[in-house]
């Protein structure tokens with residue numbers, strides 16, 4: 001059966017001398033993996049469509065076993081992401097996270113839109129570190145974790161001082177602080193920010209400018225939830241951690257180039 005689907009390349013793997021195996025998150029049919037014959041040859045018409053992060057329309061033959069990619073048209077090749085080391089690093093982290101948390105054929109327009117919005121925002125020059133954080137918070141429910149962020153996770157109160165609890169995975173009000181000795185106290189501004197990260201679409205928050213310390217705080221919280229609850233080890237994370245420790249690895253930043261669309 002042949003189908004034309006819109007999708008984004010999540011992963012590519014060389015296969016043999018000339019082929020690639022590509023994993024694509026499609027809008028219509030969820031995640032699928034297909035053989036792209038000859039795609040490793042630079043002259044192949046499949047070469048440009050089988051690059052990481054490419055958003056395009058893919059003609060796929062599916063049936064028993066692995067499908068095959070017959071043709072493709074890039075809609076947006078996400079060029080800026082590929083040309084910028086920091087953007088590439090965070091975008092790699094995002095696609096790996098989404099790849100690991102989704103099953104083949106699991107249809108979800110929400111996840112596709114999240115990925116598209118995130119890559120699009122990074123490609124447009126928004127802070128890739130912040131965008132990756134938004135994705136981490138928004139993917140928690142996909143990982144089976146539903147943090148309680150609209151009220152106290154223990155008594156349901158919406159008033160008072162709040163803290164974040166890894167034990168309850170959510171907020172605790174000051175009346176309930178005693179049930180978790182390891183709470184992380186948060187300010188009202190941080191509480192609001194956590195809610196925003198978890199619930200507001202990237203198209204509305206992608207342009208937020210966040211202080212490095214704010215990002216570090218938000219990252220610490222969400223990473224600890226993933227580490228304790230999901231136990232996910234992502235390959236792309238060690239490079240990001242290295243970037244965090246030694247920002248001098250990055251070339252000095254120029255102003256993001258204007259989009260030429």
Ligand SMILES: [Zn+2]
Nearest residue numbers: 152155173176
């Ligand atoms: Zn409470």
